[in-house]
Amino acid sequence: MTEAYIYDAVRSPRGKGRKDGALHEVTAVRLSAQILNAIKSRNNLQGHAVEDVIWGNVTQVKEQGGCLARSAVLASELDESIPGLAINRFCASGMEAVNLAANQVKAGAGSAYIAGGVEMMGRVPMGSDGAAIAVDPTLAMGTYFVPQGISADLIATKFGFSRDDVDSLAVESQRRAAEAWADGRFEKSIIDIRDQNGLLILDRDEYMRPGTDMQTLGALKASFKDMGEVMPGFDKVALMKYPEFERINHVHHAGNSSGIVDGSAAILVGSKEFGESHGLTPRARIRATSKIGTEPTIMLTGPVPVTEKIMKDNGMKISDIDLFEVNEAFAAVVLRFMQAFDVDPSIVNVNGGAIAMGHPLGATGAMIIGTLLDEMERQDKELGLATLCIASGMGVATIIERV
Numbered sequence: 001m002t003e004a005y006i007y008d009a010v011r012s013p014r015g016k017g018r019k020d021g022a023l024h025e026v027t028a029v030r031l032s033a034q035i036l037n038a039i040k041s042r043n044n045l046q047g048h049a050v051e052d053v054i055w056g057n058v059t060q061v062k063e064q065g066g067c068l069a070r071s072a073v074l075a076s077e078l079d080e081s082i083p084g085l086a087i088n089r090f091c092a093s094g095m096e097a098v099n100l101a102a103n104q105v106k107a108g109a110g111s112a113y114i115a116g117g118v119e120m121m122g123r124v125p126m127g128s129d130g131a132a133i134a135v136d137p138t139l140a141m142g143t144y145f146v147p148q149g150i151s152a153d154l155i156a157t158k159f160g161f162s163r164d165d166v167d168s169l170a171v172e173s174q175r176r177a178a179e180a181w182a183d184g185r186f187e188k189s190i191i192d193i194r195d196q197n198g199l200l201i202l203d204r205d206e207y208m209r210p211g212t213d214m215q216t217l218g219a220l221k222a223s224f225k226d227m228g229e230v231m232p233g234f235d236k237v238a239l240m241k242y243p244e245f246e247r248i249n250h251v252h253h254a255g256n257s258s259g260i261v262d263g264s265a266a267i268l269v270g271s272k273e274f275g276e277s278h279g280l281t282p283r284a285r286i287r288a289t290s291k292i293g294t295e296p297t298i299m300l301t302g303p304v305p306v307t308e309k310i311m312k313d314n315g316m317k318i319s320d321i322d323l324f325e326v327n328e329a330f331a332a333v334v335l336r337f338m339q340a341f342d343v344d345p346s347i348v349n350v351n352g353g354a355i356a357m358g359h360p361l362g363a364t365g366a367m368i369i370g371t372l373l374d375e376m377e378r379q380d381k382e383l384g385l386a387t388l389c390i391a392s393g394m395g396v397a398t399i400i401e402r403v
Helices: 028-043 068-075 093-106 137-143 148-159 163-182 214-218 225-229 234-241 272-278 303-313 331-341 361-379
Strands: 005-011 052-056 084-087 112-120 200-202 261-270 284-293 323-326 383-390 394-402
Touching: 005 028, 005 272, 005 361, 028 068, 028 112, 028 261, 052 068, 052 093, 052 361, 068 084, 084 093, 093 112, 093 261, 093 284, 093 361, 093 394, 112 361, 148 225, 148 234, 148 331, 163 214, 163 331, 225 234, 261 361, 284 303, 303 331, 303 383, 303 394, 323 331, 323 361, 361 383, 361 394
Parallel strands: 052 084, 052 112, 323 383
Antiparallel strands: 005 261, 005 284, 112 261, 284 394, 383 394
16 A cells, blocks of 8 residues: 655644634635645645645635635645545544545555645634534434533543643643744744735734633633523533533633634645655655544543544554644543543643644644644654544544654
């Protein structure tokens, strides 16, 4: 089987996902096009250089609707002979795009792909697509549907994470992100975003709050307590599925949950022959990919079973991995991952995560693969694993190996 290699990884800075965010004036198509242009120019891709553009985005309505991937290709400087595929695996869409590209290269279905994703959460709000699992009562009742915040608090309840535990992780995420930016660790991958006149809009993650401390977070009200305990009373739904608990401990809030932001990212994946023909040096091999479904009420535990699966399927053990990127959708998700595998926190999300910098849904999976690769190169490490929890109860993971 042909090996699949990563040749390049780029991302936009993440802008605040609201009307006063720096990227608010940019559509998903235009931001995607700038990222695709960066991949093209950095790697001198001419003509039909890649088989396809596989692009993740979660809320596929309005200006993010249709086949956004093809629209982005046409808006970019890529050759119009390159098609586009828009995919949606919720928060793992960007990672699934990369995994799908890698597995097609391995199978011989094309020598190279551009894969990644985008989400403009300030322009197309999360949930505005009306997901069936949330709005169809015949499905919602049968799956004991609750919003993700309730699921995160259920994880904290089930696995014993206190308010101080989740707040401490959030403070550390902010500290690490600020240190990473100060140290220039993202410079290799960050693409300056400019307006139609070529003027700089954003060159740095905008959401970060480096002065965050335990006292600041301690003053915040738990975000999901009212929807859980009062109206519409989602705690009762969750406790029907998990009757062993008397109550849910509500510990998550805006400061220890992922930020709502705008952003895009792309990875160039190709075979050895592709690199040789284009004069490119591979940075890493995509060693393994995996995905799994999980119980949909607690929903966000997917990183644990998908990591167990990818380890077993590839004859590996957790101690083989040098660095981890576990998406910080909520603090309890990362705490549960580290608890389950007894992983040293110092090798998980070394440069901070989505709590500090934000989670642009369809792009995040590709972003954290790129971040992982950059950090592996900085520390001269060999193996890294990236994983995300996913709405409706799923998990996705990717293992990359330096070459």
